[in-house]
Amino acid sequence: MMRSLVKRIWHCKGLLPKVRIFLWKVVRAILPVDQIFVKRMRKQQQGCPICGYHSEDVVHALFKCQQARCIWLSSSMGIRTDSLPENIVQLMGELTTAADDHVFTKLANILWCYWKDRCTQVYEGKTVKWHQVLAQASGLEKLMSLAQLTMSTPTIQGDEDITNSEYVCYVDGSWVNQFDQGAGMSYVLLSKTNRLIQYRMTAIQAFSPLHAEVLAVKAAVNAIKLGNFMPCIIFTDCRILQAVITGLETVDSVEWQVYRDMLDVLSLISGCQNVSCKFIQREGNLLADGLAKHAREKGVNMLGYTYPIM
Template sequence: MQHWKKIANLKNVVPKVKIFLWRLLSKTLPIAQNLNNRISAISPMCQRCNEENEFETHVFFFCPGSRAVWFGSQLMLRVHELSLDIIQAFNQITEGLDQHGMAILAYTLWELWKGRNDVVMQHQQFDPGIIRKKVTSWIMQGEDEAQTQQSPCQQEEQGRYEVRDDEWQVLIDGSWDVSERAGTAAVFYQNRQVHYFAYNHHEAQDPFHEEALACLEALRHITSLQVRGQTQQICINTDCSKLVDAILEEQCDNLSSWRSMPVVHQLIQKFMQWGPTIRIRKVQRQAVKPAHVFSNFARRAKCAREMAPVQATTFSAFGLCTMLDSDVFLSV
């Protein structure tokens, strides 16, 4: 039962990954060997290497692709010394690991499983380098969220969202429903003052597609600001980590939506053209709540508004969401 306690005590690891670990150690994941035990017509062979049957420790440790991931991991595992049983292997690895090491292990296993599924279900190429980059992104995100749980005084001292007075902050968000209607919105502020907002209605294929459209729409408005000579540095804030990863890694191969590939490709090209002038980062959901309100409005009302100036209202960058209780965004 020791392994269950280790999972329950994990810090800075999202719940879905904890559930995944519970399924892994319960041996209930749809791995080829497990499926073959129930349906003999299903081949137990590993589809990544075609060298041996696919069982838990093979998927996560012994398959050549998985070995390559662990070879470059901070944990420096000696995979060849691990037990063939997944529970025993898990206990071997976690013996003496601190919370940081446990988080690395959890997210590496999670990304290995996603990478394996991409190969089996979507016939994509397994890339150990991308797996390691995604794990690093998870760890950095967990550390950032842990920082935001400090007291309000500590948050203000350290700059909760790294707000810089000389930089345009752009909050973007999108809203989508099953009828494929979508709304996008962007809120622009600088030097702790809101200056503009914009929203628009689109047709999007899925939620990720509309998040990409929201970013593209924001860039179009940023171009307008550049023409007016008002921009210096720009930071785009979104709660969509997959969009941030795709842009920073400059690749469209592992998107959650193939329909969004043309839009994401345009975004990558624009970010490359603008270089250090612009950056994008993932923030918590609450940070983009003002943009979310507008995107919902645009989707439901099927309306569009170009860049609209608002009465510049001073506010605390650490309490941005409290502005939703006022009429500041409607004062055009």
Template structure:
């Protein structure tokens, strides 16, 4: 019951792990806000000469402080170094490679005595990794993971971020999932049960466009937890061995819903027997897997199938508990009424989202102000290989006056490539003496982070820190969100740069644009 819904459980919270996640939130606040009253009180008493991340429990400590340290222990399991200068991070003892988290990178077999900081693996003042050194120390998979870490060109400090959230900030939800993950590493049998069915099936069940009550019923069918006679017998209880409806076979899920004479009459009366025969009937879990994977099965048909199963189960319970005889025409009438009732209930997933305090969550298109130089920026990626950023400068009349691009070897996350593209576009403008310009792009999330000055981003925090420093050199800095159609030319440049890998230098993007557009 405490497994996540995507793993075949019901998603109930474990008290111990959830309590630890709440305590970790307190530890996070003490660490991130050292000037708060709570942080100053605890620091003065328990760790005056160190950080809470390295504080020890000591003797004669309070119950509250012991609890906070328990939360701190969970926090340490999910913190990862974000590389800036690399001066604060040990190569082989600290967590700093995202793909390997929470483990530090391991050296190649036979390599011993590797010590030092990560800064020794970075080319100074260039913002690139020393690939030759990486390949001497690590295996190729680790090298690829390290090359996917973006480096700032300008020196910025290393920082610790919470790896469980894109924002890099700790949340109780992500902390709970980290605590559960650590628990499962110790309980292999729980992990084995969770993997008995892949996550795609459970996601389909909980995302099925039917009322929640029915999703839970399907979950019971797939899990085989309905108390049929066969299921009760396997649990050491006295089950209703023969089917209470027909008395012809042992009451299993497959018999009750597929072979029982009442079920057969309902399939026929509901005109679903042809649909039933398209799927395997010897295993309930496989049956529902195939039903949910059926691409052309509309919501109305799916609702009728679920309603039929529900009606069979209700009829069975009437016989067992109320000693009521069933009449098939009556069951069919109740089946049709049930379908009509459920069809009238709007699905939660089809409802428009409630607007938050800031209003409706809709993308706001912002027009670029007239009479300004505008630099349109976009990114493109080749999955598993590399990414590219492209930018195009247009004069107030909309004529392209300059264009350029950059390649990012080993980095192909779309949002990270977009962020790097803005970073390099800003540097490109400063190098050409452009100190009053409007930047525009179609990556709304990236643009919002640049505007708000967020630097705790789990992927590009150091790049955002560098952007924040660079924007101080502009007399007027403005960044706008535009639609994809407005950003089409920058997108063409980024895609062209992607195809030019690895030879990009010297290419005339402006001449190419005039011939391509």
């Protein structure tokens, strides 16, 4: 069973590489939990730092802890973990044997997001909220499905600037109503070989669709500048924004609520070398568009980086 589980982990196309590696550590029972510290580092047994249970192994940390039980029961799969086997290989086999790739991916993403947030709670004291864990897992699933769709579309060609650029960044904002559903923004930073450098999707407060787009570009330029990801071309499907950045329109042409953030964007871009902005049709911006909508609808705040999409 171990061999079949490992084989499925490495061949599942819907998982980010970091999730694959994490899942491999899960089935091998080598995550840094209390039992591992006691066995390998000869530390005194501390028990579960979340619920206080006397012994913390991988099964307890990810499935049997009170906090984990709440998350699994609240998920769309509605799993009751109290009756699952105590052996991690048997447990994973029971959950995944009859599951298709979609369910397998969902389960893996929930495991990863919960473990990440659990570590944040243990080492930084931040409270884990079940709905945030499930929203983040849904965001990872959305990212991969959109990434596969985007990578199947032809790349933009025929522009010398694009050919010479080392990085490309797709940005988008999603806005419905500032009083009802708020807004979301996202950016996806890729190398010219389609390697994912960084992505972000965040629920925001924006006055208009243009404001959401401007905030997305502002966040993207900050990330580009901080990581020195240049030369870089930023793609936006907002013509007004692209026109202001490239000087075809004056900053006075934007809404007054957006004016200050627009000035910040222009200042940031002027302080970067080899950062330009180009317009792209919505059909070519599906990845950023989908993530921005997901952030708005689910209230997600996620930042990921340095992992290849495919």
